[in-house]
Amino acid sequence: MKNKSLVSITDFSKDEIMRIVELASEFEANPNQKLLDSKVVATLFFEPSTRTRLSFETAITRLGGGIIGFSDSSSSSTTKGETLKDTIKMVSNYSDLIVMRHPLEGAARYASEQSSVPIINAGDGANQHPTQTLLDLYSIYKTQGTLDNLNIFMVGDLKYGRTVHSLLMAMSHFNTTFNFIAPDSLKMPDEYKLFLDSIGIKYYEHKEFTDIISEADILYMTRVQRERFSDPIEYEKVKNVYVLRNSMLNHTKDNLRILHPLPRVNEIHTDVDDNPKAYYFQQAENGVYARMAIIASILGLVK
Amino acid sequence: MVKKELNVSAIKNGTVIDHIPANHLFKVISILGLDQSESMITFGTNFKSKKQGRKAIIKVAKKFFADDDINKISLVAPSAKLNIIKDYQVVEKRNVEIPERIIGIAKCFNPKCITNNEKITTKFSLAGKEPLALKCHYCEKITTAEHLEVL
Numbered sequence: 001m002k003n004k005s006l007v008s009i010t011d012f013s014k015d016e017i018m019r020i021v022e023l024a025s026e027f028e029a030n031p032n033q034k035l036l037d038s039k040v041v042a043t044l045f046f047e048p049s050t051r052t053r054l055s056f057e058t059a060i061t062r063l064g065g066g067i068i069g070f071s072d073s074s075s076s077s078t079t080k081g082e083t084l085k086d087t088i089k090m091v092s093n094y095s096d097l098i099v100m101r102h103p104l105e106g107a108a109r110y111a112s113e114q115s116s117v118p119i120i121n122a123g124d125g126a127n128q129h130p131t132q133t134l135l136d137l138y139s140i141y142k143t144q145g146t147l148d149n150l151n152i153f154m155v156g157d158l159k160y161g162r163t164v165h166s167l168l169m170a171m172s173h174f175n176t177t178f179n180f181i182a183p184d185s186l187k188m189p190d191e192y193k194l195f196l197d198s199i200g201i202k203y204y205e206h207k208e209f210t211d212i213i214s215e216a217d218i219l220y221m222t223r224v225q226r227e228r229f230s231d232p233i234e235y236e237k238v239k240n241v242y243v244l245r246n247s248m249l250n251h252t253k254d255n256l257r258i259l260h261p262l263p264r265v266n267e268i269h270t271d272v273d274d275n276p277k278a279y280y281f282q283q284a285e286n287g288v289y290a291r292m293a294i295i296a297s298i299l300g301l302v303k
Numbered sequence: 304m305v306k307k308e309l310n311v312s313a314i315k316n317g318t319v320i321d322h323i324p325a326n327h328l329f330k331v332i333s334i335l336g337l338d339q340s341e342s343m344i345t346f347g348t349n350f351k352s353k354k355q356g357r358k359a360i361i362k363v364a365k366k367f368f369a370d371d372d373i374n375k376i377s378l379v380a381p382s383a384k385l386n387i388i389k390d391y392q393v394v395e396k397r398n399v400e401i402p403e404r405i406i407g408i409a410k411c412f413n414p415k416c417i418t419n420n421e422k423i424t425t426k427f428s429l430a431g432k433e434p435l436a437l438k439c440h441y442c443e444k445i446t447t448a449e450h451l452e453v454l
């Protein structure tokens with residue numbers, strides 16, 4: 001995967017995904033490897049995202065690389081009307097790799113066509129955020145010891161949530177059984193269900209968030225956001241239905257882990273936080289190791 | 304026979320594009336670049352058609368289109384039929400086909416797509432024919448027939 005941009009999770013094959021996950025585990029065991037010595041990585045955040053930027057910059061720093069860039073577009077030349085193309089052409093002359101986040105969808109794909117160095121998409125609007133998916137996969141691998149044959153429950157906003165869509169695409173390589181729990185208005189879109197049908201992956205849909213989770217290996221929670229609802233009454237009806245409480249975890253499997261891309265609103269009650277099955281805070285930390293693995297692979301610094 | 308049916312003057316050699324939806328005549332002219340062409344062109348519109356209400360016809364003298372060029376009109380005139388004329392005779396009839404890759408013709412319906420915010424040639428892959436569905440190469444969203452705008 002040397003010199004290959006990572007724009008969408010579907011850009012990486014099953015083998016490439018497995019390699020990233022294994023490498024992340026090696027970096028976690030031995031985090032200070034100065035593989036990026038004298039390399040320059042640009043982090044271009046055309047919209048602010050402190051969480052994602054700090055995770056990337058920690059990964060780059062641990063690898064010994066230098067960082068150039070900006071943390072929001074008000075401090076960049078784009079406020080003077082420079083096109084994305086011109087910014088990318090300039091920055092790719094200075095750097096070995098570009099990490100970018102942009103509010104417009106498709107911006108990273110376009111940048112990858114204009115850049116002479118690889119692009120890592122750190123989020124393009126509501127479209128793709130593949131490094132989030134790879135850190136989710138690493139979290140699943142680390143907690144379950146495998147990615148194969150797992151039972152994954154996805155809960156909440158399955159219609160607009162890009163993280164669940166990318167996770168579904170990535171996990172479809174691993175004979176996953178999916179359970180989707182969502183209100184009618186936020187159901188998993190047909191295109192993803194048709195895709196699973198086409199490759200023979202099993203999935204089940206539920207409206208009630210009840211003891212059906214007793215079979216789950218992974219419970220992937222998402223935010224149900226008020227702005228997704230045209231009818232405020234509909235939001236009020238569902239907002240408290242898809243909330244995970246500690247008491248609901250009594251009859252679940254020992255290996256169950258609860259993931260959430262964070263930040264949460266109220267969909268995971270704070271009484272879950274001390275349960276050993278709660279994994280969302282460690283999940284965020286895994287992002288640094290996953291990103292170290294992605295950067296080192298794309299720059300060809302590891303085999 | 305051609306002369307009688309088309310009700311406009313016949314051409315010796317060239318291409319007749321028939322069964323164009325009347326409301327898309329000028330889009331077809333623009334997509335094929337006929338407004339810039341040096342060929343002798345006659346066209347007529349609002350002919351009655353049993354199949355499609357009102358249709359338009361374009362006749363281009365001394366011009367034969369490559370498949371890739373002619374298939375560009377399939378988004379606005381999927382029912383169009385080509386008659387290839389040699390020495391006043393129809394020597395071949397062809398239908399248009401929607402290509403697998405649609406470049407620089409359609410507009411992505413997603414206002415947050417990079418192609419609607421910066422000067423970029425649009426690219427789509429064909430995600431479905433019936434009903435028509437185009438997947439944007441950049442934002443990965445699907446544009447369907449009801450939202451389709453030809454550039």
Ligand SMILES: [Zn+2]
Pocket residue numbers: 106411412413416417418439440441442443444
């Ligand atoms: Zn688009």
